Amino acid sequence: MAPSSPSSAAAAAPARASSRKRTASAKAELAQEATKRPRKAAASSGKKKVTKPKAKAEKAPRKKKEVEVLGEDEVCAEEPDEEELALGEEDESAASGEQQPEEPAAARKRVAQPIRARNQAGGDKDHGFVGAPFPAGEARSKWPQRYQPTKPRRPEEEEEDPKARCHYRSAKVDEAIYNLGDDVYVMAGENEPHYIGRITEFFEGIDKKCYFTCRWFFRPEDTVISTAKFVNDHTHDPKRVFLSEEKNDNVLECIVLKVNIVHVDPNMDSEAKAQLVAESDLYYDMSYSVAYSTFANITSDTNDNSGISSDVDSEAASPVRTAVLLDLYSGCGGMSTGLCLGSALAGLKLETRWAVDLNSFACKSLKYNHPGTEVRNEKAEDFLALLKEWAILCDTYVHGNNSDPASPSEDEEEDDEPLGKDEFVVEKLLEICYGGSGREKAIYFKVQWKGYGPEEDTWEPIGNLSDCPLKIKEFVQEGHKRNILPLPGDVEVICGGPPCQGISGFNRFRNRKEPLKDEKNQQMVTFMDIVSYLKPKFVLMENVVDILKFADGYLGRYALSRLVSLNYQARLGIMVAGCYGLPQFRMRVFLWGALPAMVLPKYPLPTHDVVVRGGAPNAFSQSIVAYDETQKPTLKKALLLGDAISDLPKVDNFQPHEVMEYGAQPKTEFQSYIRLSRKDMLDYSFGDNTCPEEGKLLDHQPLRLNQDDYDRVQQIPVKKGANFRDLPGVKVGANNIVEWDPEVQRVYLKSGKPLVPDYAMSFIKGRSLKPFGRLWWDETVPTVVTRAEPHNQIILHPNQARVLTVRENARLQGFPDYYRMNGPIKEKYIQVGNAVAVPVARALGYSLGRAYQGEMEGSNPLFTLPDSFTNVGQTVVLARASSVGTPAGEVVEQ
16 A cells, blocks of 8 residues: 555655666556566566566557547647637627727726715814925925916816925924825725825915825725735735835825834745734835736835836847756647747856656657756646655655665665565666556656566556665756755746646636636636746746636636745736737737846837737736827837748748758748748757757648538738638628529539538637638738648638648747657647747846846836847848738848
8 A cells, every 4th residue: 555645655665775676567557568567577687587577569550430539639620619709709700899898997097085084073173284384495495296376177187286385394284294204094985994104295385275295105905005905825925015116186184193114125034024024014125006906015116107118229249058848738838939039149058957747749749858957747736746755755855864875785685585475676767757647646767677668657656665665765866966856945936837727718607706716717726726836936827818808807816826935026017929029919918027136027018010909908008018198109010911921931831840841031021030040049958969950940830621621711912801601502691691602503622512511601600710821921920829720711822722730830939940840730720729929928028137146126117128139140131022922031141
């Protein structure tokens, strides 16, 4: 029976030297492995055999049906399935817009309320200014806006701040004296808790009323993290408040009483902090801003209101500092790849040391492109459980009393002992995992058996290896040395996009009241649990905008709240991929987190002129990363489809070769950049080695259309905007709804199926232009999707009878051409479509690199990328002429 605690089982194992023998697994486990190795015995000590392994039977040829099943991942389905139909309908619904939730109280201007009791029976209470006013010159110098003439106000303009006759240092309210800089409770609306503020002005208005100005504090429930009813995995200290830059003016009688608020350095020793907090009413250690939902260290540049910081334009320096990254829900590695590329340009060598994903093909793709990365194909929750058990094993065998290495004599002892029934010799432990593949929740080791080949390796629970403590010790010590798994404090950056399938339109039973009770949304919690356990310096979470829309942004608010509860600085931004040099729109949410000792990274402003319209809910409208409407930056022109793919060779509907020649020179700046080598791209993942396919064109393969769809696509006209509506028998009636043309007899294919399928006519009630839609050179793509079927999306090549290839989709996502995908065709599309757009991650990586090195200080959430950021590569654009049907932008070598 396996012990209750795997690590304790290993520690409690006999100290004898039998490091190579183990008792056979439970019979159920043996039954599962029966096809892999003999059930009874293997070699004992290498000196004699008890039973010879049977010769392996030759594999029988696959049946015809099995061949067809395998081919499903290479050929387009004949008709759209339920998911494909839902995908198109969801996109249509998103395009039409959703009802926006009301703006939260935290985003609205605070208006204090005079205490009604003071205006009732008993007459006015004693309140007014104390002492002489500020000298006129000093007051005008400190608060010049108060003494400027009042301007005529248009109806649509906000009311001006009150003008002052004079300013004071102190005031008296209900016998209590208040001074500038005091923290006070201020009367809020009926049935609302008192506001909390810091007095920054006392002045008499030109209307002869007595005013004070407050700089507001926010309780956690007053901020953007207020409205979600979180699971019980974290709380906020009721004494903790956040200082903001928000100020406004109120009449003097709104002051209720003083409150003792202390500033706590977020890096203060825990004992000193506890004592300081105990002696105060409230404390603050961070600032809060509605813009970009920012919780950050208190900075000294509070008077800088530009909202944007600038970078000195300088050439990239050789990386001198290094950092390691864990990529959770990594997919094929788009996010971590971009972060590493951008960090390198900022002078930081960021290395993807570990990656975790449930998709085995995506893991193989990441491993191929990042050979030095420890890639784990498992559930994130199993990964977290393994990390905790690994820490115990390391404490036992690396840092504890059992950490001394085994001697050769110990290792060889008992070789001559006869093996019992169902006993085998352990040659070596190869890998470690926690549960998975239907196994019970426990530590498992992958075992190499003495006398057997790799095909006979099996996964064994740690309880069955209790007679092999030396082998366990050897594995743990070697694994710790190679850093195969991170321990708390080892990880400097965690990035990832936890899937939240519970908010998808595919889920008909979405839990709108408590989304985190839906198992399909639990990965958000797991992601934060891993952050909580490993405590990295930086966190970057990516997700769809729906986490800010669904259930009033419940999941987005939870993520922010959890980071803040862990004492991370946090900042949330919404970025559009096209703004960073891609011909697709693709809006996504990015959440930064940084420990108090680190600089909180900023969001890079757009480099390309893409118009961003809507897409974000009202409560997060101030989180869209874009220039202010009043600013007129010089940006590069938005990229079009032709800029990205016009240099790629023509291929047929069926193209079996994963590697091929380009056959032509790049035609645009983007194409020259995307073809750069790893070395020129500042990609260090291969070290000094050269990728075998360097300079070759990879994955330029389309999903093969079935014969019926291929016959349909061949009849779609080669023109802009073409789709199924251009086929014979279809006419467009009132309200742009398609209908059958009664004057045209319905056309049928060779197979007997109709040329125009019924599902195309009925999709989105006949209003959609998507079925069998053709892209065009001078267009942008809304977003790269995970499926390549043309039934309900516009994905046909501009002038070829096929869908876009994997490489063309990868170009639209900004993957360098040297980045190779693994798996069947459909799996490659899934990997590319699920990835974070590499240029967006690259821009964020530059910000991370600067922040990691202590640069980019200040409260401004945005910064401008240097010119050198977009001038990587040795090409120069000579022309940017574009016309319908013509690929845009010719380039020549410098």
